[in-house]
Amino acid sequence: MHAETLKGHLDLLLLAAVEAAGLHGYAIIEQLNRRSQGKLDLAEGTVYPALHRLERGGLLRSSWAIAPDNGRKRRVYELTTRGRTALRTQQEEWRAFAQAMNAVLGGVS
Amino acid sequence: MSISTYLNELRAALRLGPLIRRRIMNEVEDHLREAAARERRAGATPEDAEERAVERFGAATEIAAAFLEVDGARATVGGFTVLWLSVSAASVVALLTSLYAPTAGSLATAPAPTGLVVETSPGGQFAQMRVEAQADDPEEGDDEAAPLVRATASVTVGRSSVAIRHARPQRHPAIAEPTTLVALSRLEPPRPDPLTPEREDPSDPMLASRAPADSDSDQDAPLLPPPAPPLVARQPSAPPPPSLAAPPQPVGRSSHAEVKYPPEARWAEAEGDVYLILHVDADGRVQNVTVAKRLGHGLDQVAQDLGYRLRFKPARDARGRSVEAFVNWKIHFTRGQKNVGLPGLPFRDQDMWSPIFPRRREI
Numbered sequence: 001m002h003a004e005t006l007k008g009h010l011d012l013l014l015l016a017a018v019e020a021a022g023l024h025g026y027a028i029i030e031q032l033n034r035r036s037q038g039k040l041d042l043a044e045g046t047v048y049p050a051l052h053r054l055e056r057g058g059l060l061r062s063s064w065a066i067a068p069d070n071g072r073k074r075r076v077y078e079l080t081t082r083g084r085t086a087l088r089t090q091q092e093e094w095r096a097f098a099q100a101m102n103a104v105l106g107g108v109s
Numbered sequence: 110m111s112i113s114t115y116l117n118e119l120r121a122a123l124r125l126g127p128l129i130r131r132r133i134m135n136e137v138e139d140h141l142r143e144a145a146a147r148e149r150r151a152g153a154t155p156e157d158a159e160e161r162a163v164e165r166f167g168a169a170t171e172i173a174a175a176f177l178e179v180d181g182a183r184a185t186v187g188g189f190t191v192l193w194l195s196v197s198a199a200s201v202v203a204l205l206t207s208l209y210a211p212t213a214g215s216l217a218t219a220p221a222p223t224g225l226v227v228e229t230s231p232g233g234q235f236a237q238m239r240v241e242a243q244a245d246d247p248e249e250g251d252d253e254a255a256p257l258v259r260a261t262a263s264v265t266v267g268r269s270s271v272a273i274r275h276a277r278p279q280r281h282p283a284i285a286e287p288t289t290l291v292a293l294s295r296l297e298p299p300r301p302d303p304l305t306p307e308r309e310d311p312s313d314p315m316l317a318s319r320a321p322a323d324s325d326s327d328q329d330a331p332l333l334p335p336p337a338p339p340l341v342a343r344q345p346s347a348p349p350p351p352s353l354a355a356p357p358q359p360v361g362r363s364s365h366a367e368v369k370y371p372p373e374a375r376w377a378e379a380e381g382d383v384y385l386i387l388h389v390d391a392d393g394r395v396q397n398v399t400v401a402k403r404l405g406h407g408l409d410q411v412a413q414d415l416g417y418r419l420r421f422k423p424a425r426d427a428r429g430r431s432v433e434a435f436v437n438w439k440i441h442f443t444r445g446q447k448n449v450g451l452p453g454l455p456f457r458d459q460d461m462w463s464p465i466f467p468r469r470r471e472i
Binding site (some may be wrong): 004011012024025026029044045046048049050056057067070072073075082089090097108 | 132133134164168171175
């Protein structure tokens with residue numbers, strides 16, 4: 001997917017990536033790649049400012065954790081209650097939008 | 110590029126407070142080391158592995174700019190003094206000097222060291238100024254990395270008020286904090302600006318050529334910019350006493366009609382504050398709205414429209430007379446908001462109307 005297109009939806013993707021469990025930045029990117037089967041092409045560095053923005057907006061919270069494999073400090077992000085609610089709302093909005101787009105473009109509605 | 114070279118570049122571009130910078134550097138390094146380790150496991154040489162990890166992460170200047178935009182407001186950075194000096198020493202003097210002899214068409218671009226642009230309304234009664242300055246030394250030719258400092262000034266020509274609003278854009282730290290309103294409630298007779306740099310000579314021909322706004326309006330006054338004043342710190346020695354007794358007070362809520370949150374902004378999930386400068390006349394009506402800090406996605410226009418709908422109890426001078434004034438106003442937009450209701454608040458009481466010259470801040 002084109003980077004610019006992706007940018008507009010990055011927040012939603014990030015919220016979805018940490019829905020099940022708290023993850024650090026690298027794991028979030030891996031998660032996105034895995035779920036999208038490598039189709040999401042974005043500069044990995046842009047994920048971190050986006051995570052910080054979501055944290056500032058109260059949708060994520062983060063804490064330091066020690067990586068078990070190498071002992072390095074890692075910032076782990078997880079959803080707040082507000083973040084969970086925002087994720088639900090945005091998922092619904094996205095589905096409605098996608099449905100409308102598909103209907104117009106003649107795809108699956 | 111190796112990881113350590115990349116981290117050095119990033120560190121240099123991150124003009125943030127030490128705590129947040131350390132956190133960012135920590136996260137980025139952790140990411141790059143992990144990515145490189147993965148490349149090595151896939152068979153890359155150590156050099157190639159680092160190269161690929163860095164490449165996938167994105168250009169240091171771009172990533173730094175994104176961090177500055179998000180984390181800037183957290184940090185306390187001492188660019189303010191530089192900013193203030195840039196604006197006060199160069200632009201204010203340039204602006205005031207030229208505005209003493211205003212004609213509608215003659216407020217041409219007044220080049221100042223910071224790149225000063227003066228615009229006038231067709232009637233010549235209201236002028237706007239935008240200044241773009243750099244607080245620190247940017248990398249050569251690298252606009253993205255340069256922390257731009259923007260200043261907006263609202264000026265009433267031929268009347269008594271001048272206001273300067275300078276702000277840092279989003280990516281620059283502490284946008285919401287250094288809101289400064291400079292007011293000269295009486296410009297007649299002209300007096301030296303207390304922030305005028307020391308070397309400015311009161312007998313300067315530029316200052317002598319000042320004329321009242323309403324005289325000789327078609328005279329093509331020479332509006333050469335004043336010599337660039339040195340950007341040296343100087344404490345304002347004796348601020349003029351304020352001549353305003355009361356700031357404008359917002360009244361009523363009936364004018365805060367709801368407006369639609371622009372669909373574009375909803376899709377972009379735009380959230381944040383739009384900062385406005387309201388020019389409130391002596392009847393309490395908003396005569397002009399200048400957007401001092403933008404949010405984009407159509408929200409600036411919404412904020413501006415809302416600004417015009419506000420009503421105020423006019424400002425009063427020491428004798429209790431209604432006078433015009435400038436008010437800083439902030440309109441907050443929250444994601445998911447279908448409509449925009451009560452549209453905002455003054456920044457802070459002391460910022461709303463500040464008829465004194467701001468004190469210099471310590472770095």
